[in-house]
Amino acid sequence: MFILLIACGSIYLLLGSNEDAYILLGSVVIIMAMSFVQERKSERALEALRDLSSPRALVLRDDQQVRIAGQDVVNGDLLFLAEGDRVPADAVLVASQNMTIDESLLTGESVSVRKSASHEAMSEMVQPGGDDTPCVYSGTLVVQGSGKARVLATGEKTALGRIGKALYSLKSESSHLQKETSHAVKVVALWSIILVIILALWYGFTRDDWLNGILAGLTMAMSLLPAELPLILTIFLGLGAWRIAKKKVLTRQISAIEMLGAATVLCVDKTGTLTQNKMALAQIIANHEVHNFNPLTAENHNNTADTFAEKFHETLEFSMLSSHRDPFDAMEKAILHVGLDVLAGSEHLHNTWTLIEDYPLTPELLAMSRVWQSPDSADFVIAAKGAPEAIIDLCHLSDQQTYHINSYVNRAAEQGLRVLAIAKARFKKPDLPKLQHDFDFQFIGLIALADPLRPTAKAAITECLTAGIRVVMITGDYPATALSIAAQCGLDVQNGVLTGSQIDDLNEAQLLKRLQQVNVYCRVQPEQKLRLVMALKHGKEIVAMTGDGVNDAPALKAAHIGIAMGGRGTDVARESAALVLLNDDFSALVAAIRLGRRIVDNIRKAVVFVIAAHIPIAGMSMLPVMMGWPLILLPVHIVFFELMVDPTCSVVFEAEQEESNVMQRSPRLANAKIFDKKLLMRGLQQGVILLLILLAVYLLAQWVKLPAEQARALTFSAMIIGDIWLIFINRSWSLSLYHTLKLPNRALWWVVLCALLMLALALFLPFMNRLFHFEAPPIEYLVMMITAVSGILLLVASITTQSKQDKNL
Numbered sequence: 001m002f003i004l005l006i007a008c009g010s011i012y013l014l015l016g017s018n019e020d021a022y023i024l025l026g027s028v029v030i031i032m033a034m035s036f037v038q039e040r041k042s043e044r045a046l047e048a049l050r051d052l053s054s055p056r057a058l059v060l061r062d063d064q065q066v067r068i069a070g071q072d073v074v075n076g077d078l079l080f081l082a083e084g085d086r087v088p089a090d091a092v093l094v095a096s097q098n099m100t101i102d103e104s105l106l107t108g109e110s111v112s113v114r115k116s117a118s119h120e121a122m123s124e125m126v127q128p129g130g131d132d133t134p135c136v137y138s139g140t141l142v143v144q145g146s147g148k149a150r151v152l153a154t155g156e157k158t159a160l161g162r163i164g165k166a167l168y169s170l171k172s173e174s175s176h177l178q179k180e181t182s183h184a185v186k187v188v189a190l191w192s193i194i195l196v197i198i199l200a201l202w203y204g205f206t207r208d209d210w211l212n213g214i215l216a217g218l219t220m221a222m223s224l225l226p227a228e229l230p231l232i233l234t235i236f237l238g239l240g241a242w243r244i245a246k247k248k249v250l251t252r253q254i255s256a257i258e259m260l261g262a263a264t265v266l267c268v269d270k271t272g273t274l275t276q277n278k279m280a281l282a283q284i285i286a287n288h289e290v291h292n293f294n295p296l297t298a299e300n301h302n303n304t305a306d307t308f309a310e311k312f313h314e315t316l317e318f319s320m321l322s323s324h325r326d327p328f329d330a331m332e333k334a335i336l337h338v339g340l341d342v343l344a345g346s347e348h349l350h351n352t353w354t355l356i357e358d359y360p361l362t363p364e365l366l367a368m369s370r371v372w373q374s375p376d377s378a379d380f381v382i383a384a385k386g387a388p389e390a391i392i393d394l395c396h397l398s399d400q401q402t403y404h405i406n407s408y409v410n411r412a413a414e415q416g417l418r419v420l421a422i423a424k425a426r427f428k429k430p431d432l433p434k435l436q437h438d439f440d441f442q443f444i445g446l447i448a449l450a451d452p453l454r455p456t457a458k459a460a461i462t463e464c465l466t467a468g469i470r471v472v473m474i475t476g477d478y479p480a481t482a483l484s485i486a487a488q489c490g491l492d493v494q495n496g497v498l499t500g501s502q503i504d505d506l507n508e509a510q511l512l513k514r515l516q517q518v519n520v521y522c523r524v525q526p527e528q529k530l531r532l533v534m535a536l537k538h539g540k541e542i543v544a545m546t547g548d549g550v551n552d553a554p555a556l557k558a559a560h561i562g563i564a565m566g567g568r569g570t571d572v573a574r575e576s577a578a579l580v581l582l583n584d585d586f587s588a589l590v591a592a593i594r595l596g597r598r599i600v601d602n603i604r605k606a607v608v609f610v611i612a613a614h615i616p617i618a619g620m621s622m623l624p625v626m627m628g629w630p631l632i633l634l635p636v637h638i639v640f641f642e643l644m645v646d647p648t649c650s651v652v653f654e655a656e657q658e659e660s661n662v663m664q665r666s667p668r669l670a671n672a673k674i675f676d677k678k679l680l681m682r683g684l685q686q687g688v689i690l691l692l693i694l695l696a697v698y699l700l701a702q703w704v705k706l707p708a709e710q711a712r713a714l715t716f717s718a719m720i721i722g723d724i725w726l727i728f729i730n731r732s733w734s735l736s737l738y739h740t741l742k743l744p745n746r747a748l749w750w751v752v753l754c755a756l757l758m759l760a761l762a763l764f765l766p767f768m769n770r771l772f773h774f775e776a777p778p779i780e781y782l783v784m785m786i787t788a789v790s791g792i793l794l795l796v797a798s799i800t801t802q803s804k805q806d807k808n809l
Contacts, residue, residue, distance in 0.1 A: 056068070056069065056070060056088075057069070057070045057072075057073050057077075057079060057088040057089075058079065058080040058081075058085075059073060059077045059078060059079055059080070060077070060078040060080070061077075065080060070086070070088035070089075071088075073088045073089045073151055073154055074151065074154060075151050075152065075153070075154060076150065076151060077089075077150075077151040078094075078148060078149070078150060078151075079091055079148065079149045079150075079151060080146075080148055081099070081136070081142050081146060081147050081148070081149060082142060082145075082146045083142055083143065083144055083145065083146070085141070085142045086139065086140070086141055086142075087101070087136045087137060087138055087139065087140045087141070087142065087149075088138060088154075089138050089151045089152075089153060089154045089158060090125050090135070090136070090137050090138050090151070090152050090153040090154070090157075090158040090159060091135075091136050091149035091150055091151045091152055092118055092122045092125070092134050092135055092136075092149060092150055092152055093115055093116070093117040093118060093134040093135075093136060093147050093148065093149045094117055094118070094148050094149065094150055095117050095147055095148040096115055096116060096117040096134075096145060096146070096147035096148075097145050097146050097147065097360070098144060098145035098360035098361060098368075099114070099115040099116075099142065099144065099145030099146065099147045100112040100113060100114050100115065100142075100143050100144040100145060100329065100361075101113055101115055101136060101140050101141065101142055101143060102140060102141040102142075102143050102330075103128045103129060103137060103140045104271055104277065105139050105140060105141075105160075106128045106129070106137055106139070106140065106159055106160065106163075107128055107129040107476045108269065108270070108271050108475050108476025108477060108524075109129060109271070109476055109477060111279075111330075111331075111418060112143045112144070112329065112330070113129065113130065113131050113133075114131045114132050114361060115132070115133065115134065115135075115136060115145075115147065116132045116133070116134060117134055117147065117148075118134035122134065122135075122152070124152075125137070125152060125153065125159065128140075128159060129476075136149050137158065137159050137160065138153075138154070138158040138159065138160045138161070139158075139160040143329050143330070144329050145360075163526050163553055163554060180673060180674055180675050181229050181233060181675075184229060184675055185229060195622070199213075199622060199625055199626075200213045201213070202625060202626065203625050206628070229607070229610065232603060232606050232607070232610070233603075235651060235654060236599055236602065236603050236606070236653075236654050237254040237255075237257050237258065237599070238254070239651075239654050240254075240257045240595065240596075240599040240654070241254060241257060243595055244257065244579075244591075244592050244595050244596075247588050247591040247592060247595070248581065248582040248583040248585060248588050249579055249580070249581055249582065249588050249589070249591070249592045250579065250580040250582055251578070251579060252577060252578055252579065252580060253578040253579075255578075256560075256561045256562075256578035256579055257595075257596050257599055258596065258599065258600055258603075258674075259542060259544075259560050259561045259578075259596070260544070260561060260579075260592055260593050260595070260596025260597070261593070261596040261597035261598075261599065261600040261601075261667070261668065262542045262600070262667050262668045263469055263542050263543070263544040263560070263561060263593065263596075263667060264468070264469060264470065264541045264542045264543075264667045265469070265470045265471075265472065265536050265541045265542070265543050265544070266464055266469050266470070266471045266472070266544045266545075266546070266589075267472055267473075267474050267529075267532070267533060267536070267543060267544065267545040267546065267555070267559065268461075268471055268472065268473050268474070268546050269473075269474060269475060269546055269547040269552055270473055270474075270475035270477055270482060270485055271451065271475065271476070271477065273546050273547065273565060273586060274453060274454060274457045274461075274473070274485060274489055274586065275451040275452060275453055275454065275457075275485060276451065276452050276453075276454055277451065278330050278333075278334070278451065278452075279330040279331045279333070279334040279418070279449045279450070279451060280293070280334050280449065280450055280451070280452045281293050281334045281335060281337075281338040281447060281448075281449055282412075282415075282417050282448050282449060282450040282452075283412060283417065283446075283447065283448035284312045284315050284316055284445060284446070284447050284448075285315075285408050285412070285445050285446040285447070285448070286311055286312050286314070286315040286444065286445030286446075287311045287445070288404070289309075289311065289312075290408075291308065291309065291312045293338065308342045312445070313343065313346065313348050314348070314424075314444055314445075315422050315444050315445035315446075315447065316335075316338070316339050316342070316343060316348070316447070317339070317343065317348040317349075317350075318383040318384075318385075318422050318423070318424050318444055319335045319339065319383075319385060319420075319422050319447050320335055320336060320339040320343075320349075320383075321350065321353075321370060321372060321381070321383030322368065322369065322370050322383035322384055322385040322422065323335050323336060323370075323385070325355075331418070331420070331449050334449055335447065335449075350372065350374070352374075352375055353372045353373065353374050353375070353381075354372065354373045354375075355370060355371070355372060356371040356372060356373050356380060356432070357370070357371040357432050358370050358371070359371075359384075359435075359436045361386065365386070365390050365393070365394075365436060365437075366386050366387040366389075366390040367384055367385065367386025367387065367390035367391055367394060367421075367436065368384065368385065368386060369382050369383065369384040369436045369439070370382070370383050370384075371427070371432060378428070379426045379427065379428055380426065380427040380428075380432070381424070381425075381426060382424065382425040382426070382427060382439050382441075383422075383423075383424055384422070384423040384424070384425070384436065384439075384441060385420050385421065385422050385423075385447075386420060386421060387420070387421070388405060388406070388409045388419055388420070388421040388446065390421070391421030391422070391423050391441070391443065392405060392421065392443070394423055394436060394437065394439070394441045395423055395441045395442060395443040396441075397443060401443070405421070405443070405446070408446055409446065412446070412448040413480055414480055414484070415448075415450075415484050416450065416480060416481035416482075416483070416484025416485055417448035417449060417450050417484075418448065418449045418450070419446055419447070419448045419449075420446065420447050420448075420449070421443070421445075421446050422443075422444045422445055422446065422447060423441040423442060423443050423444055424441065424442055424444055425439040425440055425441045425442065426440075427439060451485075453485065453488055453489065454584075454585070454586050456585060456586055456587035457489055457586045457587075458488065458489050458490050459587065460586045460587040460589060460590045461489050461490055461491065462490055463590045463663060464590060464593070465490070466663060466664060467593065467597075467663045467664070467665075467666075467667070468665065468666035468667050469544075469593070469667060470519075471489075471491060471519070472491075472518075472519045472520070472521065473485070473486050473489075473491060473519065473520045473521065473522075474521045474524050474529055474532060474555075475521070475522050475524065476522070476523060476524055476525070477522055477523070479497045479499065479522045479523070481522075482497055482520050482521075482522040483496075483497060483520060486519065486520045491519050491520065492519050493519065493520055495517045495518050495519070496518065496520070497518065497520040497521065497522050498514055498518045498520070498521050498522075499521075499522055499523045499524075500521075500522075500523045500524045500525050500528045501523070503521070503524070503528050503531065503532070504528070508535065508538070511531075511532075511535050512535055512538065512539055515532070515535055515536060515539065516539075526552075526553075526554060526555070527554075529552065529554070529555040530554045530555045530558055532555070533545055533555045533558045533559050534558060537558075537559075537560070542560050542561075542667065543559045543560050543561070544559060544560065544561040544562075544563060545558075545559035545561070545562050545563065546563040546564075546565070546581075546586075546589065547562075547563075547564060547565070547577075552564070552576075553576040554576070556576040556577045557576040557577075561578050561579065562576055562577035562578045562579070563577055563578070563579045563580070563581060563589060564576070564577035564579070564580050564581070565580075565581050565584045579592065593663075594658060594662060594663055595658075597658065597662045597663070598656075598657070598658035598659075598662060599654075600668075600674065601658065601659060601662065602653045602654055602656050603653075603674070604674060604679055605653050605656070605730045605731070605733070606653040606654075606730075607674075607675060607679065607683065608679055608682050608683040608686070608730050609653065609683070609723075609726055609727060609730050610683070611680065611683025611684065611686075611687055612683045612684075612685075612686035612687040612690065612726050612730075613641075613687070613690075613723050613726060614687065615683075615684065615687025615688060615690070615691050616687060616690045616691040616693075616694050616719055616722070617633065617638065617641065617719070619691040619694075619695075620632050620633050620691070620694055620695075620698075620715065620719070621633050623695070630708045630712075632698060632711075632712050632715055632716075633712075633716070634772075634773060636771060636772060636773070637716055637772065640758070640762070640772070641719075651747050651751070652727060652745065652747050652748045652751050653727075653730070653731075655745050655746075655747040655748070656731055656732070656743070656745060657743065657744075657745075659732065659733070659734050660734065661734065686726055686729070686730075686796075689792075689793070689796055690719070690722045690723075690726070690793075693718065693722060693788075693789055693792055693793075694715055694718055694719055694722070697714060697715050697718040697785055697788075697789070698711055698714075698715045701714050701715065701777075701781070704781075706777065706781070707775060709773060709774055709775035710774075710775045710776070710777040710778075711777075712773065712774060713762075713763055713772075713774040713775060713776065713777050714777045714781060714782065714785055716762075716772075716774075717759060717763065717777075717782065717785065717786075718785050718789050720755060720756075720759050721785075721786055721789045721790065722789050722793060723755075724752055724755060724756075725789070725790060725793040725794070725797075726793070727748065727751070727752075728740060728741065729793070729797045731743060731745070731748075737794070737797045737798070762774055763776050763777070763782075764776050
């Protein structure tokens, strides 16, 4: 279209029609500005999101501790790590004190793992995820304790770097809409070239005016070339990205918006996606009774203070005493949060007590104890918490007592909960023992913690299932926990789980078969996540993948639609994804899917309008040349149509609300065309009807002996009035025209008003008359034309299927 406008403008300059030339050449600037503004919008939003700050590292250089940029760490450096530090490189601990690290970015596990120093030199790292290993990994977070570590690997040689390196082997794919639009434009452009050459030769030979023949051919090319299709994509997808951003979803790849409406499978990561990636107290078990907290309302426990029975107070009291007063660990934060709520104002809070000693967790005994001194007593009070088997050992319980406790532990574990046991002791001697075993502990009870569901997760998944989108969970967590979370979300778990090791044992055909049956996948490594996504794609599914960790990045990039969490998500996950949930709210994804379907529906409506509007333009450009009539449409009229009616009407269709059944119908088939036969026939039918109307108007104008300029003005006016009615007819394909008129759309009425105003100026303002080569027709003929065109199109709309519900938009 740029080339055609420049060519027509140049010919007008040669013909001496400077005003026409300036209009055509000026329109080039307008179209370029529109395209530039739209395509820059999404990238500017992304640039605002990125955090370019480099993490810092404390290292030993020249026998002094210095803080440097994480990227400047090299092999052999001695790192000093403390609570809250982000590990800058893969390293092995040479000294540690009560250290635990959050490795969920690499493993998907929300529970921190213990770390112990190695007394032997190590040259290779072991796999992340295990307790009591000496290895720490780049990108992980120290949540408790401190230590020193010798750097073994940096950059792409780290565990994090190897995952990132895998991204370079994956290429992004064009969307179906991009491919179809490209094909459609090429086909129409090829036929346009053929017809233009024929028309220009015909005009030149029959009228012996080759320059105007070329101008007529270029006018025909402008009327045929579907330049609106790329423009519609720019406007719809650009404004679609803006609308989705208002739902707190950032669009990094514009094509993903169209793909959302076709998604058939949603692969969901558990930790940080369905769950909040933080621990919450779920149960307290004491005196053979259970008190349940709702993890979903973990942030407001004070409502349960009145119903929290006294029999559970001691267990919660000593849970708090065995934790840090200002905890960094997620489980201790959860205990403190609940305790301060439900024990407020009671004697079970001990802010005046003094901490005397701390017995940390060790590989030999998975329990920790804290010794307190009360100002009102000479005795020491000891609070212990840890793994149930460790506390049972400390309390020297009988087999029968152990059996009963383990029954509660197993029951909680089956619900996906992490269980800790609580014990207490008193000590009167002045010198504290070296080992926790030397205290005379008494078992108090159990506490169970959960990584709670996001409050909106279940409703969001339900809406996805209603919309025909299959939801599967892919996580690195344990089977029991994964099944529990999946069941809470409303996923079908009847076929159990498939673990990462089982996936490795299956060939491609077997895996594809199992994928059709199982909805929960656990203990899955990054390469296995990628394999699952690729297998689903081979099964002709349109795959959306959500995630927040580094381990999700390859699968996010391989999926048709990668969706990263923006709040808790890692930089590499965000950079690999097509969409980013800025506030980590899973329900925003459902809103994005709804908008994605709406956008595709509205693109189809706009395409029908474009087809219907182009047919009469092309016909009224070709027929006068072939029939020997005066030219009816000139390039300036096409420019009016292109710059006023088509782009603006695209804005109208973009602003249309979704159809009422948008989230009740199944996704489009993976191989379904957006520009299908039904859509093309709908546009062809409307366009032919309007072309016949315009021919009738022009022939009647000739019959009543109107001058050529008046006949041209009357015919062009009929085309604009017809196009306005086509907008109303295509606003909804599931409602009648009467109900369509009542739908709110402010942009529509601005378009109608502007189009009619511009038409009135072109008809009655002398300066505009000259530009458009018009002469104002008699008012009575103008009124008769508007009435006839409106009446015929209203009659057509009432007898076609456009007033009936169309389930296959």
